[in-house]
Amino acid sequence: MEDPLNHSIDDPSSDNPLNQPSEHSRRKFLFKVSLLLNGAVGAVLAAPVLGYLFGPFFKRNASYNNWVSVGTLDRFPPGETRLGKYRNPMGTPADGQTRTLPCWVRHIAGNRFQVFAINCAHMDCPVHWFPQSELFMCPCHGGVYYQDGSVAAGPPPRGLYEYKYKIAGNQLLIWAGELPTLSTEASVAGPGCASCQG
Amino acid sequence: MPGIKEKGLALYRWLDRRLGFAKPVTEAAEHPIPANSASWWYVFGSAASVILMLQVVTGILLALVYTPTARDAWNSLNFLNHGLTLGWFLRALHGWGSDFMIAIVLIHMTQVFLFGAYKFPRELTWIVGVFLLLLTLGMAFTGQVLRFDQDAYWGLGIGASIMGRVPLIGAWLVHFMLGGPIIGATTFSRFFALHVFIIPGILIALVGVHVWMVLRLGINEWPMPGRLVRRSTYIQEYEAQTHQDGVPFVPDAAWKDVMFSAAILLAIMACAIFFGPIGPSGPPDPTIIQTAPKPDVAFLWIYAIFALAPPALETSLLLIAPVAVICVMLGLPLYAGEGEKHWSRRPVAVLMVCAIAVSLAILTSLGENPPWSPVMNAWSADPVQPKYLKDRTPLERRGAVVFQQMQCRNCHSLDGVGGKRGPELNRVATQMTESQLIRQVLQGSGNMPAYGSALSPQETTALVGFLETLNGNQMPARDLARPLAEGAPLAQPRQDGKQ
Ligand code: FES
Numbered sequence: 077m078e079d080p081l082n083h084s085i086d087d088p089s090s091d092n093p094l095n096q097p098s099e100h101s102r103r104k105f106l107f108k109v110s111l112l113l114n115g116a117v118g119a120v121l122a123a124p125v126l127g128y129l130f131g132p133f134f135k136r137n138a139s140y141n142n143w144v145s146v147g148t149l150d151r152f153p154p155g156e157t158r159l160g161k162y163r164n165p166m167g168t169p170a171d172g173q174t175r176t177l178p179c180w181v182r183h184i185a186g187n188r189f190q191v192f193a194i195n196c197a198h199m200d201c202p203v204h205w206f207p208q209s210e211l212f213m214c215p216c217h218g219g220v221y222y223q224d225g226s227v228a229a230g231p232p233p234r235g236l237y238e239y240k241y242k243i244a245g246n247q248l249l250i251w252a253g254e255l256p257t258l259s260t261e262a263s264v265a266g267p268g269c270a271s272c273q274g
Numbered sequence: 275m276p277g278i279k280e281k282g283l284a285l286y287r288w289l290d291r292r293l294g295f296a297k298p299v300t301e302a303a304e305h306p307i308p309a310n311s312a313s314w315w316y317v318f319g320s321a322a323s324v325i326l327m328l329q330v331v332t333g334i335l336l337a338l339v340y341t342p343t344a345r346d347a348w349n350s351l352n353f354l355n356h357g358l359t360l361g362w363f364l365r366a367l368h369g370w371g372s373d374f375m376i377a378i379v380l381i382h383m384t385q386v387f388l389f390g391a392y393k394f395p396r397e398l399t400w401i402v403g404v405f406l407l408l409l410t411l412g413m414a415f416t417g418q419v420l421r422f423d424q425d426a427y428w429g430l431g432i433g434a435s436i437m438g439r440v441p442l443i444g445a446w447l448v449h450f451m452l453g454g455p456i457i458g459a460t461t462f463s464r465f466f467a468l469h470v471f472i473i474p475g476i477l478i479a480l481v482g483v484h485v486w487m488v489l490r491l492g493i494n495e496w497p498m499p500g501r502l503v504r505r506s507t508y509i510q511e512y513e514a515q516t517h518q519d520g521v522p523f524v525p526d527a528a529w530k531d532v533m534f535s536a537a538i539l540l541a542i543m544a545c546a547i548f549f550g551p552i553g554p555s556g557p558p559d560p561t562i563i564q565t566a567p568k569p570d571v572a573f574l575w576i577y578a579i580f581a582l583a584p585p586a587l588e589t590s591l592l593l594i595a596p597v598a599v600i601c602v603m604l605g606l607p608l609y610a611g612e613g614e615k616h617w618s619r620r621p622v623a624v625l626m627v628c629a630i631a632v633s634l635a636i637l638t639s640l641g642e643n644p645p646w647s648p649v650m651n652a653w654s655a656d657p658v659q660p661k662y663l664k665d666r667t668p669l670e671r672r673g674a675v676v677f678q679q680m681q682c683r684n685c686h687s688l689d690g691v692g693g694k695r696g697p698e699l700n701r702v703a704t705q706m707t708e709s710q711l712i713r714q715v716l717q718g719s720g721n722m723p724a725y726g727s728a729l730s731p732q733e734t735t736a737l738v739g740f741l742e743t744l745n746g747n748q749m750p751a752r753d754l755a756r757p758l759a760e761g762a763p764l765a766q767p768r769q770d771g772k773q
Contacts, residue, residue, distance in 0.1 A: 257438025
C-alpha cells in the first residue's frame with residue numbers, strides 16, 4: 077500500500093525546468109564520479125580506523141597472560157587460604173589502583189597450591205574466604221564454594237576460576253593477566269584441579 | 275530610552291537579514307495544535323529535553339575539574355565534593371538530573387503509549403523515542419562507570435561477565451568492552467569517550483530528529499473513544515481538527531510546558547540540596563574486597579531479575595530477553611499502527627502498563643534491599659540476642675557459638691537480623707526433625723552449602739541443639755517412627771502392627 081503521507085508533501089522537482097535531467101547529463105555524470113571517488117577514499121580511510129578499533133581484540137587469549145608474583149612463599153602458610161596480590165602484567169601507571177589485583181591462594185601442603193581468581197564464576201563479584209566454615213562466599217547472589225573451589229551452593233555455573241602457578245625461588249608465580257569470565261577463563265581449565273602446575 | 279530600543283531593533287534586523295531565523299522559528303512556535311492537546315499530559319517530552327540541557331551544562335561544568343583517568347578520577351570526584359566551592363552541588367545536580375531524566379522519559383513513554391500517539395503517522399517518532407530511551411539508559415550506565423568507585427569497578431566486572439556468556443564471540447566482546455584483557459586505564463577511557471562524546475552526540479542528534487517530527491507531523495490529538503486511526507483518512511481529519519479547532523502552540527500550550535519544566539528543575543535542585551551528590555563510594559581498588567556491588571537505581575530491577583531467575587535460564591534470559599523487549603518496542607507501531615487510540619478501549623495496553631509498572635517497582639524495591647545477597651559481616655556484627663542464651667545448657671550455648679562462627683548468620687536471620695538468603699531459623703525446628711536438621715547441615719542442598727567437612731560431630735550436635743531451642747513455646751518437630759526404631763513401644767501400640 078502506498079504511504080498516504082506521500083500526498084501531503086509537495087514535490088518541488090516536478091515543475092522546475094532546471095531539474096530536467098537531459099540538460100545536465102555531463103554534470104550529473106561528473107557528480108556521480110565525484111561521489112564514487114569519495115566513497116573510495118572513505119573506504120581507504122575506514123580500513124585503518126577499523127583496524128585501530130578492533131585490531132587489538134583479535135589477539136589470542138593466552139597472549140595477554142604472563143608469570144606474575146603473588147608474593148613470597150612464607151606469606152602462605154600450609155593448610156591456609158590467604159589473599160594474594162599481583163600486578164597486572166600488562167598494566168601501566170595510568171591504571172592507578174586497578175593495577176594491583178587480588179586472588180585467593182590456598183596452600184594445600186608442600187609445593188601444592190591452588191590459586192583462585194577473586195571473581196565469582198557467576199557474575200565476577202569478589203568472593204570472600206571464611207576460614208572457620210572453610211567456604212568462599214559471594215556477596216552478590218549468595219554463590220558458595222568449598223575450599224577446593226568447587227561449587228557448594230547458589231547460582232555459579234562452575235567452580236572458581238583457577239590460575240596456573242609455579243614456584244621460583246621463594247616466590248609464588250601465577251599465569252595471569254586477563255579478567256576471568258565464562259569465555260575468558262583463567263589459566264587452569266575446569267574447577268578443582270589441585271595439582272596443576274605451570 | 276527610545277535610542278537603545280531602536281538600536282536594539284536595528285541590530286535584530288541586521289542579524290535576522292543574515293540569519294533568517296525569525297520566520298521559521300516564529301512559525302514553528304505558533305504552529306496550530308488541536309485545542310485539547312494543550313494539556314498537562316503533554317508536558318513530559320519538553321521536560322525531558324530541558325533536563326537534557328541541564329545535563330549537558332552541568333556535565334561540561336564538571337568536565338572543567340574532573341580528571342578522566344582511572345588513576346585520578348576517584349580523587350577528583352572527592353575534590354569536587356569536598357575541596358571545591360559548590361562542586362558537590364554541581365555533582366548532585368548532574369546525578370539527580372540523571373535519575374529525573376530516566377523517570378521523566380519513562381513517564382513520557384507511558385503517556386505516549388496510553389494515548390496511542392505511536393500510531394500512524396507517528397511510528398518513526400516512537401521508534402526514535404525507543405532509541406532515545408536506550409541512549410538515556412546508556413548515559414546512566416556509563417555515567418555510573420565514570421563515578422569510578424568500588425561499585426563502578428565491580429559493575430564493569432558484572433558487565434564483562436554478561437558479555438562472556440555470549441557464545442562464540444564472548445571473549446572478543448569482553449575485550450572490546452574492557453578495551454583490553456582486564457579492567458584498567460583503557461576501560462575507563464572508552465567509557466569516558468562513550469559518556470562524553472559518542473552517546474551524547476547521537477542523543478542530541480536524535481532528539482533533534484524527534485522534535486522535528488513532532489513539529490512536522492503535529493502533536494498527537496487528545497484521543498476519543500471510538501475515533502479510529504485509519505491511514506487513508508487520518509491526515510485530513512487531523513488537519514481539519516487543527517484548523518477548525520486549533521490553538522497556537524505558543525502561548526496556549528507552551529506555558530504549561532515551561533511551568534512544568536521549571537517545577538522539575540526546582541525538584542532536581544531540591545534533591546541536590548537535601549540529598550547531596552551521589553557517591554563516590556570506596557576507591558576503585560580491587561584488593562579491597564569488603565564490598566557488595568550494587569547498580570544505580572535505574573538498573574536495580576535488572577539486578578533483581580538476574581538474582582531471581584533460575585540459574586538454568588539465566589544465560590538465555592540475559593542474552594535474549596533484552597533483544598526481544600527492544601524488538602517488541604520497535605515493532606509496536608508497525609504492528610499496531612492503526613485503530614483505537616483511547617486507553618479505555620485498549621484494556622490489554624492498560625493492563626500491560628500496570629503489570630510492567632508494578633513489576634518494575636517490586637523488582638526495584640527488592641534490589642534496594644536484596645534478600646538474595648548474604649550479609650557478609652552478619653556472623654561477626656550481629657550477636658545472638660541474650661534471650662536465646664538464657665537458661666540454656668552449655669551444649670546449646672556452644673551451638674550458638676557454632677552458629678555465629680560458621681557464618682550461618684550470613685544467610686540466616688534470627689528475629690529478622692542477619693542474612694535473608696536462607697530461611698529465618700527462629701521456627702526451623704518446628705518444621706524439621708532433629709535428624710532432618712542434621713542432614714541439612716551436613717549435606718546442604720540447593721542454595722545451602724554442605725557443612726560436613728567443616729563441622730565436627732560435636733559441633734553439629736551443639737548447633738542442632740541450639741536450633742531446637744529457638745521455637746519459643748512450640749515443641750520441636752519429632753520423628754514419630756524414631757521411638758519404634760529405637761525399640762521403645764509407642765504410647766498406644768497399633769492394632770495392625772507387624773512384628
Ligand atoms: S556473582 Fe557470585 S553469586 Fe552472583
